[in-house]
Amino acid sequence: MTNRLTHDQLATIVPELLLTGQLIDRSGMAHLIAAFGRDGMGEVAIEEWMAASPVYTGRIRAALGIDGDGVADMIKCLQLDIGAPPQFMDFRYRIDDEYHGSFVLDHCGALLDVEPMGDEYVTTMCHTIEDPTFDATAIATNRRARIRPVHRPPRVPVDRSPHCEWTITIEPDRDELPLPEVTKPMLATRAATIELSQIDADATDGLVDYRGPVVDDLAFDEWSTSALVRIVEEVTLQHQLLALGFLDSVRRRTDEATADDIFDKQLTGIAGIAAERVAAAVLDSKTDAAALVDALNLNPVFGPVQYTGFRAELIDDEHVEVHIPHTSAA
Numbered sequence: 001m002t003n004r005l006t007h008d009q010l011a012t013i014v015p016e017l018l019l020t021g022q023l024i025d026r027s028g029m030a031h032l033i034a035a036f037g038r039d040g041m042g043e044v045a046i047e048e049w050m051a052a053s054p055v056y057t058g059r060i061r062a063a064l065g066i067d068g069d070g071v072a073d074m075i076k077c078l079q080l081d082i083g084a085p086p087q088f089m090d091f092r093y094r095i096d097d098e099y100h101g102s103f104v105l106d107h108c109g110a111l112l113d114v115e116p117m118g119d120e121y122v123t124t125m126c127h128t129i130e131d132p133t134f135d136a137t138a139i140a141t142n143r144r145a146r147i148r149p150v151h152r153p154p155r156v157p158v159d160r161s162p163h164c165e166w167t168i169t170i171e172p173d174r175d176e177l178p179l180p181e182v183t184k185p186m187l188a189t190r191a192a193t194i195e196l197s198q199i200d201a202d203a204t205d206g207l208v209d210y211r212g213p214v215v216d217d218l219a220f221d222e223w224s225t226s227a228l229v230r231i232v233e234e235v236t237l238q239h240q241l242l243a244l245g246f247l248d249s250v251r252r253r254t255d256e257a258t259a260d261d262i263f264d265k266q267l268t269g270i271a272g273i274a275a276e277r278v279a280a281a282v283l284d285s286k287t288d289a290a291a292l293v294d295a296l297n298l299n300p301v302f303g304p305v306q307y308t309g310f311r312a313e314l315i316d317d318e319h320v321e322v323h324i325p326h327t328s329a330a
Contacts, residue, residue, distance in 0.1 A: 002229045002298075003197075007205065009282045010228035011221040013298070016281045017235045020274040020300050021082025022089075024242050026113065027269030031262045036253060042124045044249040049133040051182040051245030053083065055192050056238040057140035063199070063230055065209035071101035071168050072214045074141040079218045080231065081137070082238045086218070092162070093214065099170035102150070104162035111153055111163050119154040126153045126164065134166070136180055143176035145169070185248065190329035191240050194307045196233040200226040236303040240330070243267070271301045292320050 002010065025045065032041040057077045061067065066076050075093045078084050084091055088109035095101040105111075114121050130152070138145035150165040186192060201208050206224035220228065246266065251259045278298045283291050296302060296312035303310065309328030313321045 002232050002304075005282065007225045007228065008221065010225065010232060011223070012281050013278065014220045014228065014231055014235065015086050016277050017232060017239075017300055018080070018082050018085035019088055020270060020277060021235065021239050021242065022085050022110070023270050023273060024082075024239060024246070024266065028246055028262065028266035031265050032250070035258065035262060038121060038124055040253065042128045044246065044253070045125075045129045046132050047182045047249035047252075048242055048245035049083065049129070050136040050180040051186045051248060052238070052241040053081070053133065053137040054140045054179065054183050055186050056234070056241050057081065057137055059192075059237070060234055061140065063196075063234055064227075065211050067211075069142040070098040070170065071095050072098070074138055074145060074168060075101070075103070075214050076210050077141060078137070079215075080235070082235060082242065083133075083137070093216070095214065099172075101168045102166060103168070104165045106162045108163040111155075115153070115155075122154045132180075135177055136183070138168070139177050139179070142170050143178075144171060144174045145177075146174070182245070182248070186241065186245060189241075189244060191237060191244060191307055194237065194304075194329055196237070196304060196306055197226070197229050199230050200224065203227070233304040233306070236300045237307060239300045239303075240307060267301060271299065274301060275299050289317055289320050290314050296320070296322065 005013070029041050029045065032044050036044070060077055060080050061073070064076075064080075066073050072095055075095070078091065079086070089105060090107040091103050092106050093101065093103045110125065111122065114125050134147040135145070138147050146169050148167050148169070150167060151160075152164040152166075155163065199208050203224035203226050206222055206227065208224050208227050220231075223231065243263075243266070247259065247263050250262055253259075275295045279285075279291065279295045282298070283294055293312045293314045297305075297310070302308055305311065307328065308330045309323075309325040311323040313323070315321050
C-alpha cells in the first residue's frame with residue numbers, strides 16, 4: 001500500500017506513525033498496572049524498550065547511512081524513533097562537539113499524560129524507566145555513550161519549562177555498556193532481520209540518506225519517495241519490535257493466558273486509534289469499502305507487509321477480504 005501513496009501522503013503519514021508507536025505504551029500500561037502494580041508496569045516498560053530500541057535503532061542507521069559513532073549520529077536516530085515522536089515530544093538538540101551535546105524537551109506530551117496521575121508515576125517514567133532505556137538506545141550508536149539528566153520531572157515549580165534537560169557524552173576511556181540481556185533474543189527474531197524496500201540511491205526527488213549535518217526540524221517532505229517508503233516501513237517495524245518486547249516481558253511475569261489477554265488489549269487499544277489517525281491524514285475523509293481497504297493496509301499493527309504478509313482487498317462496493325498468512329515471518 002505504501003507504494004501507492006503519493007510523495008506528500010508519505011511525508012504526512014511518517015509523523016502519524018511515529019505517534020501511533022508511542023501509543024503502544026498508552027494502550028498497554030493501564031492493564032499492566034492492574035495486573036502488576038506501578039512497579040511491575042515500570043519493569044515491563046524498561047524491558048520492552050531495552051529489548052526493541054537497540055534493534056530498530058541499528059536498522060534505521062543501516063537504512064539511512066547513519067554510519068558515525070558521535071552525538072550527531074545518535075540525534076539523527078532519535079528523530080526517527082517512536083519513543084520521540086515530533087510535536088508530541090518537542091526535542092531540541094545542541095551539539096557541542098563530536099562527542100558532547102545535550103537536549104531539552106520544550107514540550108513532553110508523555111509527561112502531560114502522566115502528571116495527573118501524581119508524582120510517583122512521574123518519577124517512575126522520568127527516572128526509573130528513562131535512565132536504563134536512554135542508554136539502551138544510545139549504545140546502538142556508541143557503547144561508550146551516556147545520556148544523563150540535568151533536570152527532570154516531577155516539575156518544581158509545577159509549570160517549569162523546558163520540561164527536562166539531558167546531556168549526551170561519549171568518552172573514549174569509559175567502559176563500554178554491554179548489550180542488554182533482553183535485547184539478545186530480540187536480535188534473533190525474524191522482525192530484526194526482515195528485508196524491507198530498498199531506497200533508490202539515484203533518486204532525484206529528495207534525500208536518499210541522512211549523511212551530513214543534523215537537521216534541527218526534520219522535514220519529511222524533503223526526502224525522496226523511495227526513502228519515505230522505507231522510513232514508513234521501518235517505523236511500522238518499530239511498532240512490531242516494541243510489541244514483541246512487551247509480550248516477552250509480560251510472559252516472564254505471568255501465565256500464558258493472562259499474557260495473551262493483556263497483549264490482546266494492547267493491540268485492540270492501539271488499532272482503532274491508529275486507523276482513525278491514518279484515515280484522517282491521508283484518506284480524505286472517505287468512508288466507503290475502498291477506504292476501509294486502505295485504512296487496513298496502512299494500519300501499523302498489520303505492517304510492514306514484508307513481515308506480516310497482511311493484505312486487505314476490495315471484493316465489491318460492500319465487501320472487503322482480509323488475508324493473514326500463517327507462513328508470514330510474523
